[in-house]
Every structure is written in structure tokens, then in C-alpha cells.
Amino acid sequence: MPSPQPNFFQRNxxxxxxxxxxxxxxxxxxxxxxxxxxxxxxxxxxxxxxxxKRWYEEGNxxxxxxxxxxxxxxxxxxxxxxxxxxxxxxxxxxxxxxxxEPFVLAIYTLPKVALAPLFVLWFGIGLLNKVMFSALLVFFxxxxxxxxxxxxxxxxxxxxxxxxxxxxxxxxQKIALPFAAVWVFTGLRIGLPYALIGxxxxxxxAANTGVGYxxxxxxxxxxxxxxxxxxxxxxxxxxTFLAILKLVERRALRWQxxxxxxxxxxxxxxxx
Amino acid sequence: xxxxxxxxAAARAPAAQGASDRGILFDGVGxxxxxxxxxxxxxxxxxxxxxxxxxxxxxxxKSTLLNLVAGTxxxxxxxxxxxxxxxxxxxxxxxxxxxxxxxxxxRTVEENVKLPLEFRGYSRRDMDERAARVxxxxxxxxxEKHFPKQLSGGMLQxxxxxxxxxxxxxxxxxxxxxxxxxxxLRMRMHHDLMALWQATGAxxxxxxxxxxxxxxxxxxxxxxxxxxxxxxxxxxxxxxRPRNIVDAQSDPRFSAYFRTLWQALDAH
Numbered sequence: 001m002p003s004p005q006p007n008f009f010q011r012n013x014x015x016x017x018x019x020x021x022x023x024x025x026x027x028x029x030x031x032x033x034x035x036x037x038x039x040x041x042x043x044x045x046x047x048x049x050x051x052x053k054r055w056y057e058e059g060n061x062x063x064x065x066x067x068x069x070x071x072x073x074x075x076x077x078x079x080x081x082x083x084x085x086x087x088x089x090x091x092x093x094x095x096x097x098x099x100x101e102p103f104v105l106a107i108y109t110l111p112k113v114a115l116a117p118l119f120v121l122w123f124g125i126g127l128l129n130k131v132m133f134s135a136l137l138v139f140f141x142x143x144x145x146x147x148x149x150x151x152x153x154x155x156x157x158x159x160x161x162x163x164x165x166x167x168x169x170x171x172x173q174k175i176a177l178p179f180a181a182v183w184v185f186t187g188l189r190i191g192l193p194y195a196l197i198g199x200x201x202x203x204x205x206a207a208n209t210g211v212g213y214x215x216x217x218x219x220x221x222x223x224x225x226x227x228x229x230x231x232x233x234x235x236x237x238x239x240t241f242l243a244i245l246k247l248v249e250r251r252a253l254r255w256q257x258x259x260x261x262x263x264x265x266x267x268x269x270x271x272x
Numbered sequence: 273x274x275x276x277x278x279x280x281a282a283a284r285a286p287a288a289q290g291a292s293d294r295g296i297l298f299d300g301v302g303x304x305x306x307x308x309x310x311x312x313x314x315x316x317x318x319x320x321x322x323x324x325x326x327x328x329x330x331x332x333x334k335s336t337l338l339n340l341v342a343g344t345x346x347x348x349x350x351x352x353x354x355x356x357x358x359x360x361x362x363x364x365x366x367x368x369x370x371x372x373x374x375x376x377x378x379r380t381v382e383e384n385v386k387l388p389l390e391f392r393g394y395s396r397r398d399m400d401e402r403a404a405r406v407x408x409x410x411x412x413x414x415x416e417k418h419f420p421k422q423l424s425g426g427m428l429q430x431x432x433x434x435x436x437x438x439x440x441x442x443x444x445x446x447x448x449x450x451x452x453x454x455x456x457l458r459m460r461m462h463h464d465l466m467a468l469w470q471a472t473g474a475x476x477x478x479x480x481x482x483x484x485x486x487x488x489x490x491x492x493x494x495x496x497x498x499x500x501x502x503x504x505x506x507x508x509x510x511x512x513r514p515r516n517i518v519d520a521q522s523d524p525r526f527s528a529y530f531r532t533l534w535q536a537l538d539a540h
Contacts, residue, residue, distance in 0.1 A: 164364065164388035
């Protein structure tokens with residue numbers, strides 16, 4: 001008979017399984033790398049940890065991470081603000097949206113990474129260049145989802161609101177904006193990795209600091225362990241970003257959760 | 273709707289005849305979509321304060337009549353006057369209840385009910401008080417903080433009703449509002465609706481294809497023909513008011529009305 005109170009292992013079965021898989025993967029990596037003498041190509045977990053330690057001791061890890069964080073973070077904020085605002089206006093003002101849609105699409109299909117060299121010309125090789133490039137990538141992601149979202153505001157709901165006495169501004173404020181918020185968050189989630197991509201690509205093209213610059217430099221010296229160390233740092237940064245975003249989203253879009261639906265109906269059944 | 277008399281101070285006066293500046297007037301109204309004539313021409317006066325039920329086969333333009341009064345649809349020919357004014361856009365004097373759920377998913381039950389009150393600039397205290405009252409009336413007390421996702425279809429329908437009750441419209445347009453409710457709840461809603469009508473001076477236009485519902489509720493029943501919908505018969509329902517929904521159905525006149533209306537619906 002199963003115990004009514006699940007013990008520690010039962011409660012965390014999924015996470016323990018994940019941890020086990022990760023450990024197994026790292027061990028296989030380490031062993032295989034030594035066994036087949038493939039450290040030059042794939043490095044090894046211990047070598048990566050050493051590279052990280054060296055990176056830190058040289059005093060560059062913190063500075064590089066800070067630079068990349070600053071570029072990606074500022075770019076993300078600028079890009080998502082501009083994207084959400086413009087996307088909402090063009091999406092909500094239907095005629096303007098119809099007018100501009102083909103142009104917007106044309107720019108959207110352009111591989112934006114190809115703009116990186118141009119951005120060097122415009123914004124130099126300093127921080128500004130990476131911030132702007134990161135903002136550009138994020139902008140398009142957020143802009144597009146918000147644009148599509150704002151165009152999908154249910155016109156019947158809007159008509160119904162007018163019967164309920166809503167003026168034009170109130171429809172904006174109480175119907176269209178909250179409706180679009182869901183899409184803005186979707187855009188933010190999609191746009192977030194692009195903030196990092198923008199910063200890294202910017203650093204690849206021209207930089208003297210940052211995680212991307214370190215990866216490029218290490219590659220030039222065939223220092224595979226340091227390249228992987230850079231990737232580990234990037235992974236940590238993006239995971240942290242995403243966790244924060246999810247937390248904010250869960251608070252802002254509380255109404256979307258369906259957890260309590262069943263409870264509510266059961267409560268009513270009891271009450272009647 | 274346990275204490276509707278407390279909500280609406282206005283006591284019900286007998287439906288005044290011919291006061292068209294407070295009634296609704298359809299004058300030779302027809303609606304055409306492309307080459308399809310949905311309805312008309314229809315000429316009909318809804319008397320102020322009356323309970324008018326419209327019945328007819330599906331697709332005969334019953335709902336179209338309500339949309340014209342709400343101003344969400346423009347007639348192709350003819351005019352609709354509401355309280356003496358030509359209807360030319362969304363008419364916020366009316367409360368429109370359909371089977372569709374227009375709850376905003378990001379607002380709780382309470383916040384959804386307050387929506388029209390916010391639009392209309394009620395004070396916070398007034399909103400709280402009204403919302404609490406109408407939520408109690410429709411039997412959703414205890415669900416104020418729930419989100420629409422957490423409610424069943426019947427409960428959502430009652431949120432829609434509460435939201436309309438909250439701002440006390442002068443006219444209620446109801447398009448099969450109880451179709452999604454189970455039989456028990458439906459009877460209770462009929463009872464409450466009668467009490468509401470009795471307590472307010474409001475005019476009701478109620479669309480259904482349920483004959484029992486029609487006779488139980490109505491002062492007059494308008495029978496419409498199949499497409500294009502035209503008025504076939506206007507039947508006064510002379511059952512005593514205030515009307516008890518159980519007694520009404522056992523009145524011998526009830527079955528006579530039933531037969532008359534059934535024949536009008538059936539004959540092509």
C-alpha cells in the first residue's frame with residue numbers, strides 16, 4: 001500500500017531523474033573525451049571547470065559577463081518597449097496596420113544578423129553597437145507577436161463593451177491593452193534569447209570585452225575548453241533571464257491558470 | 273434574484289399604450305445581406321414596460337430584431353426608433369444578454385460585473401455595493417474572486433446576467449439567455465426574471481423558440497415566419513400578473529395559447 005505522505009524521493013522523482021541524467025552525461029563526456037583523446041574537439045567537463053577557474057582568476061569572467069549582461073539587458077528593455085508600443089498601435093489601428101503590413105513583413109524576413117556590420121558603421125565598436133543590435137532583434141520578435149495579437153482583439157467583445165457604455169479610450173484601456181498583454185509576454189519570451197544573440201553576434205563582429213569576444217578569442221587559439229566555458233556562462237545567463245521572466249509572467253497573467261477550475265465547479269456542486 | 277424590489281425603486285406601472293417616445297418602433301424594417309433577405313419588412317411597436325417575446329423558426333431574424341435595437345446592425349430599409357430617437361450606433365441604454373459569453377478572461381467575476389459600472393463612472397462604493405448585490409441575485413455569492421476560466425458555462429451565463437442587472441438598463445434584450453442552463457435552473461431564472469420585470473419599469477424583448485417559455489413570460493408574443501422573417505401573428509397573453517410560473521402553466525388559457533401559437537408557427 002502506498003504511504004499517504006509521499007517521501008522526499010517520491011516528491012522529487014522528476015528532478016532527481018533529471019539530475020541523474022545530467023551526471024551520467026557529464027561522466028560519459030569526461031570518460032569518452034579521455035578514452036578517445038578527443039579533448040581538442042569536445043574538451044571535457046574537468047577542463048571546462050579549469051578554464052572557468054582560470055577565466056575568473058584572470059579577473060575577466062566578471063567583467064566579460066557584466067558587459068554581455070549589460071548589452072543584452074539594455075537591448076532587451078529598449079527592443080521590447082519599442083516593439084510592444086509600435087506593435088500595439090499598428091495592430092490596433094487597423095487601417096494603418098493594413099497599409100504598413102507588406103513593409104513590415106519585408107523587413108521581418110530579412111536575416112537581421114546580416115545587419116551587424118552595418119551597425120558597426122553606425123554605432124561604432126563600443127557598447128552602443130551591441131545594445132542597438134540586441135534591441136533590433138528583440139524589437140522584431142516583440143513587435144510581431146504584439147502586432148498580430150492586437151489585430152486579433154475580438155471585435156464582438158469590443159461591440160459588447162460599447163453597449164455596456166464604453167467610450168473609445170475605455171475600450172483601449174480596459175479591453176485592448178490587457179488583451180494585447182498576453183501577446184506582449186509571448187513576444188518577450190520569444191525575444192529574450194535574441195537579446196543574447198544580438199549581444200554575442202555584436203561581440204563576434206567587433207569588441208574587446210564580453211563573453212562572445214572571449215569565445216571568439218579562445219577559438220582563435222584552439223582553446224576548446226575556454227570556448228565551452230563561454231557557452232556554459234551563456235547558458236547560465238539565459239536560464240536566469242527566462243526564470244525571471246516566467247516569474248513576472250505568472251504574476252501578471254494569473255488569470256490564465258486553470259488550476260482551480262475543477263475546484264470551483266466542485267465547490268458549486270456542493271453549495272447547491 | 274431574491275430581493276429585486278429593493279434594487280429598483282420604480283414600481284411597475286401598467287404598460288402604457290401608445291407612448292412611443294418611451295417605446296421601441298420598427299418602421300418597415302428589412303435586413304438584407306448581399307442577395308439574401310434575412311428579415312422584413314417588419315413594422316412593430318414595443319410598448320414601454322411590456323414583456324415582449326419573439327418566437328419563430330431558426331434563421332428567421334429574431335436575433336436580428338434585437339441587434340437592430342442594440343444598434344449593432346443597421347437596417348437595409350426602414351428605421352428603428354428607440355425612445356423616440358433614431359438608432360444609428362451602439363445603444364448603451366439597453367442591456368443585451370445572449371448565449372455568448374463576453375466575460376473578460378483577465379477579470380474576476382466581480383471585476384467583470386463592475387465593468388459597465390466603470391464605463392459609466394460609478395463611484396467605488398456604489399460599484400462594490402451593486403456588484404455584491406447582483407452577484408448574490410444570480411446565485412454566484414462566494415465566486416466573486418474567481419476567474420472565468422474557473423467557472424462552468426451556466427455560471428458564466430449568470431455572470432453575464434449579473435453584469436447587465438448591475439447598471440439597470442431601461443430595456444433588456446435577451447436572446448435565448450437560458451438555453452445553456454439546465455431545466456431546474458431555467459425555471460428558477462424564469463421565476464426571478466418575472467420578479468425583476470415586476471419590480472422595474474424596464475421593457476423586455478425576449479427571443480426564444482421555446483413555446484412554454486414564451487407564454488409563461490410574455491405580455492405579447494410575436495410569431496415570425498421563416499426566412500425572410502415577417503410577423504405572422506401578434507398574440508396578447510392575458511394571464512394574471514403578477515404571474516406565478518407554475519400557476520400560469522396550469523391555467524386553461526395557457527394550452528389555448530399554446531395551440532394558437534403552435535398553429536401559427538406550423539402553418540407555412
